[in-house]
Amino acid sequence: MTPESTKPTSFWAAMATEVDRGNLSLSPEAAAQCDAACTNFIAKLEAHRLNAGVLREVKGLGTFPSGIELAQKFSEKAAGGTNSLVDVLQSHIDVVMQMQAVFQKFFSATDTVDQDNAAAITQQNPPR
Numbered sequence: 763m764t765p766e767s768t769k770p771t772s773f774w775a776a777m778a779t780e781v782d783r784g785n786l787s788l789s790p791e792a793a794a795q796c797d798a799a800c801t802n803f804i805a806k807l808e809a810h811r812l813n814a815g816v817l818r819e820v821k822g823l824g825t826f827p828s829g830i831e832l833a834q835k836f837s838e839k840a841a842g843g844t845n846s847l848v849d850v851l852q853s854h855i856d857v858v859m860q861m862q863a864v865f866q867k868f869f870s871a872t873d874t875v876d877q878d879n880a881a882a883i884t885q886q887n888p889p890r
Contacts, residue, residue, distance in 0.1 A: 774860035781867040793868035800862035804855055811851040814840050 780786040788796075817840035823829035841848040 796865040814847040
């Protein structure tokens with residue numbers, strides 16, 4: 763594996779491709795449970811991201827330059843700075859959404875097979 767293929771985005775994109783090619787399967791029940799788990803986890807991550815946004819303006823560390831500087835550092839760690847908590851949580855949300863999209867492909871793949879089977883049966887036994 764190349765370093766690029768080990769990134770979560772690339773990994774889940776590759777998984778989606780394998781589902782599309784028919785090389786990966788998962789029971790509809792398991793896919794539904796994974797989809798529901800993703801929905802719940804995304805909701806929790808979004809709540810944490812919103813709460814982290816509240817920390818954008820840290821106060822109460824005094825009026826000395828060191829206190830002001832420390833408040834600034836904490837504020838940037840929460841939101842707005844490099845690798846802030848808000849940004850990291852968003853990247854986790856993005857990955858879980860990609861995972862969920864893969865699990866949802868199993869629903870559409872199952873629906874397509876069901877529709878194809880129904881069409882084949884209808885061709886073999888036309889309505890009277």
